[in-house]
Amino acid sequence: MKSSKTRCLGILTAGGDSPGLNAVVRSITKVAMGEYGMRVLGIQDGFRGLVENRILTLDDATVSGVLTRGGTILGTSRDKPHSMPMGGRLMDMTDAAVDNARKHQIDCLVCLGGGGTAKNAYRLWQKSGLNVMTLPKTIDNDVFGTDVSFGFDTAVSIATEAIDRLHTTATSHHRLIVCEVMGHRAGWLALHAGIAGGADVILLPELPYDLERIAEFLLERRRHGKRFSIIAVAEGALSRREAEAAAAAKARDKGQDKDKERRKTTRDLDRPEKGEVPPDAATEGEAVDAYRADLPLNVSRLHDETMAYHVVQEPMASRLARHLQALTGVEARVTSLGHVQRGGVPTAFDRTLSTMMGAMAAELLSEGRANVMVAYRNGLCVPVPLEEVVGKRKLVPAEHHLVHCARQVGTSFGD
Numbered sequence: 314m315k316s317s318k319t320r321c322l323g324i325l326t327a328g329g330d331s332p333g334l335n336a337v338v339r340s341i342t343k344v345a346m347g348e349y350g351m352r353v354l355g356i357q358d359g360f361r362g363l364v365e366n367r368i369l370t371l372d373d374a375t376v377s378g379v380l381t382r383g384g385t386i387l388g389t390s391r392d393k394p395h396s397m398p399m400g401g402r403l404m405d406m407t408d409a410a411v412d413n414a415r416k417h418q419i420d421c422l423v424c425l426g427g428g429g430t431a432k433n434a435y436r437l438w439q440k441s442g443l444n445v446m447t448l449p450k451t452i453d454n455d456v457f458g459t460d461v462s463f464g465f466d467t468a469v470s471i472a473t474e475a476i477d478r479l480h481t482t483a484t485s486h487h488r489l490i491v492c493e494v495m496g497h498r499a500g501w502l503a504l505h506a507g508i509a510g511g512a513d514v515i516l517l518p519e520l521p522y523d524l525e526r527i528a529e530f531l532l533e534r535r536r537h538g539k540r541f542s543i544i545a546v547a548e549g550a551l552s553r554r555e556a557e558a559a560a561a562a563k564a565r566d567k568g569q570d571k572d573k574e575r576r577k578t579t580r581d582l583d584r585p586e587k588g589e590v591p592p593d594a595a596t597e598g599e600a601v602d603a604y605r606a607d608l609p610l611n612v613s614r615l616h617d618e619t620m621a622y623h624v625v626q627e628p629m630a631s632r633l634a635r636h637l638q639a640l641t642g643v644e645a646r647v648t649s650l651g652h653v654q655r656g657g658v659p660t661a662f663d664r665t666l667s668t669m670m671g672a673m674a675a676e677l678l679s680e681g682r683a684n685v686m687v688a689y690r691n692g693l694c695v696p697v698p699l700e701e702v703v704g705k706r707k708l709v710p711a712e713h714h715l716v717h718c719a720r721q722v723g724t725s726f727g728d
């Protein structure tokens with residue numbers, strides 16, 4: 314057995330489930346236990362399980378047979394330690410989370426999640442001194458500082474296969490088919506699946522579209538004898554008008570936040586009771602902002618004070634299809650892939666990436682390294698300090714080589 318500076322680690326999975334999570338849990342457990350003799354604990358349902366002390370021991374038997382399993386054997390949640398719905402109120406549960414980690418003698422909390430999870434882990438470390446490590450998981454591929462996140466490749470494959478299948482109906486019925494893919498506010502998934510599936514139009518959040526231009530492009534295709542078209546649209550895609558309105562709203566929000574900050578320092582707004590996040594103070598403004606940024610796009614939350622419920626909304630692709638049908642006179646249909654993209658077995662690439670990342674995490678822990686994200690760069694796993702990645706989002710640059718390449722093969726971005 315090799316020596317290790319870390320004796321016990323806790324693993325949690327937070328945010329949306331993603332293919333590859335179990336492969337990482339398996340890999341960390343096998344390497345940390347088998348090579349370094351560390352104790353490995355699994356925390357259920359993300360940060361909530363830590364707060365509620367739902368923690369179990371992981372060993373060879375628990376992680377056996379999970380390499381190919383989708384979802385997460387630990388369960389997940391979108392809860393944040395510093396602002397968690399508890400009995401109808403939002404509470405700062407950092408102390409409870411840290412107490413439980415200490416009780417179990419956890420030297421480092423390994424958090425598998427996306428940008429939001431990294432932010433929450435970083436905050437926990439900053440507030441309490443509890444060591445953390447993050448591994449980038451998301452089908453959106455928007456985690457900053459890593460070339461790719463695990464789960465993305467699987468989602469791209471699923472979305473691509475869906476677009477392949479949609480071609481059958483589109484060509485047979487000479488229709489427009491609008492296929493909505495996930496990705497939150499990033500267009501990576503739509504870009505990759507759109508190119509791989511040969512979509513005729515790809516719409517990304519980063520490149521606001523013009524409806525008339527898309528309609529003209531589709532009609533031009535028809536004039537050239539192509540009577541069907543596939544439009545791959547990212548759930549966060551915006552028209553030019555919407556993008557302008559969003560930018561104006563953001564600027565307004567920023568102004569209001571500054572104003573709130575000023576009022577807080579000059580008039581000293583009501584202080585929160587211990588452990589409670591106040592409904593109107595700047596601290597909550599920050600929480601609400603972060604929450605807004607993390608909000609899934611196909612849902613909006615009820616203004617319940619726990620902010621725990623979602624109202625399901627119509628896929629944005631339906632609206633787009635309606636408009637395009639009206640503008641072109643061509644029959645349109647909609648497919649919204651939704652959570653199908655996160656389901657099922659991970660691809661070979663995601664299994665390999667997850668195994669590499671998990672093994673690297675265990676090695677870093679054995680050296681006593683913490684407060685880093687395990688990133689994948691140029692084919693290798695490397696540690697990156699958390700402060701370099703937290704609070705940033707990796708978006709598709711307008712001049713990205715894949716955007717250029719798609720344009721070269723005749724794909725329209727509607728811009």
Ligand code: F6P
Pocket residue numbers: 329427451452453495496497548608609610611612655
């Ligand atoms: O972040 C992953 C993701 O699947 C996004 O692509 C999507 O916007 C969101 O999660 C959906 O969240 P939920 O599972 O809460 O509906």
